[in-house]
Amino acid sequence: MEEQIVQLLKCQKNRQFRLFTQISSLIVLFSCLSLLSGCAGFVSVEEKFNPVSANRNIHIVQKSETLFSLAWRYGWDYKELASANNIAYPYTIYPGQKLIVRLSAKAKNNRSTIGSKTLTKNKGTKNVQGPSAYKNRPQAPKPVTSTSQLTWEWPAKGELIAKFSTKAPTNKGIDIAGSLGESVFAAAAGTVVYAGSGLLGYGNLVIIKHDDQFLSAYAHNKKLLVKENQEVKAGQTIAEIGSSGTDKVKLHFEIRHKGKPVDPFRYLPKAR
Numbered sequence: 340m341e342e343q344i345v346q347l348l349k350c351q352k353n354r355q356f357r358l359f360t361q362i363s364s365l366i367v368l369f370s371c372l373s374l375l376s377g378c379a380g381f382v383s384v385e386e387k388f389n390p391v392s393a394n395r396n397i398h399i400v401q402k403s404e405t406l407f408s409l410a411w412r413y414g415w416d417y418k419e420l421a422s423a424n425n426i427a428y429p430y431t432i433y434p435g436q437k438l439i440v441r442l443s444a445k446a447k448n449n450r451s452t453i454g455s456k457t458l459t460k461n462k463g464t465k466n467v468q469g470p471s472a473y474k475n476r477p478q479a480p481k482p483v484t485s486t487s488q489l490t491w492e493w494p495a496k497g498e499l500i501a502k503f504s505t506k507a508p509t510n511k512g513i514d515i516a517g518s519l520g521e522s523v524f525a526a527a528a529g530t531v532v533y534a535g536s537g538l539l540g541y542g543n544l545v546i547i548k549h550d551d552q553f554l555s556a557y558a559h560n561k562k563l564l565v566k567e568n569q570e571v572k573a574g575q576t577i578a579e580i581g582s583s584g585t586d587k588v589k590l591h592f593e594i595r596h597k598g599k600p601v602d603p604f605r606y607l608p609k610a611r
Contacts (some may be wrong), residue, residue, distance in 0.1 A: 396441040405567070406430040407532040407546055411556065413440045416598035417532075418551070489549055491606045492573050494526045494557055495580060495590045503602040511600035512556070512593030517580035519561060519588050525571045526555050526592070526607070534563050541591070542584025545577050558591040559583050 398409060406426065410417040421430050424438050432438070494515070501514035525547055532554070533546035541558040545565060548554050561581025571577060582588045594603045 396439060398438045398440040400432050400434055400436040400438060401537065402434045403535050403537050404432070405533055406432050407548065407554070408535070408538055408544075409438065409440065410598060411533070411546060411554070411595065412538055414598055414600075415440070417548075417554075419598065489527045489553060489606070490573060491527050491608065492524060493607055494524050494555075494592045495521065497521070497580075497590070500589065503600075503604065512591055513603050515590045515592065517588060517590055519579075519581060521580045522576045523557050523560060523578040523580055523590055525573055525575045525577050526594075526603075527553075528573045529555075529571060531565045531567055531569045531571060531577070534565055534567050536583065540584055543578070543581065547571060547577075552597055554595045556591075556593040556595070558593075559585050559589060 398413070400409075406421055407417050407430075409415075409432075410420045413420070415423075417430070420438070420440070421427070423442075426432065495517055497515045497517035499513060500516045501510055503513055504510045523545075527547075527549050529547040529549035531545060532548045533544065536543050538544055541556070543558075543560040543563050545557045545560065545563060546554055547556075557578055559581055560578035560583060562579040563577070564579070565571060565577045580588060580590050585591075592603060594601050594606060
């Protein structure tokens with residue numbers, strides 16, 4: 340009789356152990372599902388603040404970005420980018436604003452009509468922070484008539500280490516070697532339309548608007564010595580050579596004509 344009772348108790352303990360194991364497994368399973376759900380929520384938050392939305396044709400404006408820097412990033416002429424998004428002078432944009440930065444194949448074929456309502460109406464655009472929050476932000480320079488000729492100067496005194504190339508590996512400008520802290524010069528007179536580090540791969544960057552057609556850029560600087568909306572003269576020191584955004588001390592210099600990269604050798608003087 341005692342043996343039967345002991346055996347019965349053992350069976351009961353085994354059933355309790357199996358039940359406990361099953362409950363533990365369910366707890367672990369629900370915990371994993373909760374964790375995955377939390378991860379999914381985290382991704383959505385990341386996507387919400389990602390500079391490029393899920394729609395690859397739309398860019399969500401981030402703090403410190405300007406219309407000029409976005410035009411540079413996506414290869415637009417700044418006037419066309421402004422027109423495509425119904426943005427009038429002085430081209431002010433705000434964090435959270437959605438901008439069209441890529442056109443469909445059909446729209447590209449009709450790019451001459453970019454200023455029409457069908458292409459420029461920026462539906463769904465909502466300013467997260469209105470103009471009052473940015474009333475002290477430097478304004479874009481007033482449009483000027485394109486000069487027939489610009490006088491260009493070399494932006495640094497170092498050795499040329501990489502030329503402009505449209506073939507792999509592509510190079511949208513030229514690279515000039517230098518020592519840390521050496522001067523970077525404005526290649527032509529103009530207005531600073533961007534001074535910051537918001538463009539991936541450029542480090543500390545200065546962009547100068549020379550006229551309605553030409554802009555120039557000076558990348559990887561150690562220190563910026565000019566501010567947005569500042570007028571500069573040709574040969575004026577605007578930055579110090581550095582290695583920000585790259586693994587080598589150098590100046591990366593670009594010239595853009597109507598938003599497109601061009602070979603700086605076509606404009607810089609042959610004698611240095």
